[in-house]
């Protein structure tokens with residue numbers, strides 16, 4: 099796949115490296131923005147409160163399949179939207195997924211070296227499923243689907259629970275959600 103990342107820090111840079119290793123062609127954009135017309139899939143990985151500004155500086159987003167990995171820390175989604183992912187969809191009109199926001203970049207270096215694959219929760223459009231589930235697997239996780247894009251708000255708000263686990267002493271954790279016979 100041709101992938102463009104909007105944001106090239108811990109998340110955009112880190113996932114871009116995994117996806118290149120898996121054989122994808124990755125272009126990374128920073129604050130200056132750029133054009134994503136060529137991309138099959140676009141990852142959004144900028145500070146959550148900067149999403150409107152970041153998308154304004156990117157051309158070629160119309161109809162694109164987008165994975166939104168942002169978290170809103172001390173910020174709200176733009177223009178009264180329930181989630182950043184729904185805001186993204188309002189700008190692109192294309193298949194949209196929320197993923198990678200509930201997984202710590204600090205332990206990306208442990209992926210591929212665990213006894214079982216960690217989970218990665220995603221919500222979003224059915225039309226995005228093939229791409230997002232492949233890219234979750236290509237990063238080293240197992241996808242766990244949590245419903246349509248109207249559940250992205252709940253997924254974004256779930257960060258508070260993950261942070262609480264982190265700060266209560268566990269640090270950066272993987273998690274695994276799977277049927278009983280997989281344990």
Ligand SMILES: NC(=O)c1ccc[n+]([C@@H]2O[C@H](COP(=O)([O-])OP(=O)(O)OC[C@H]3O[C@@H](n4cnc5c(N)ncnc54)[C@H](OP(=O)(O)O)[C@@H]3O)[C@@H](O)[C@H]2O)c1
Nearest residue numbers: 105106107108109128129143144145146148152168169203
């Ligand atoms: N770190 C984690 O463990 C983690 C986990 C899950 C989700 N997230 C979320 O993922 C997003 C990215 O986190 P990160 O840790 O990768 O951050 P980061 O390392 O600080 O990288 C941020 C990236 O966003 C770009 N950026 C900042 N402001 C921008 C703007 N106004 N317009 C366009 N681009 C802008 C930066 O551009 P330049 O390269 O030009 O500076 C940089 O490439 C955040 O929403 C974060 O909450 C983080």
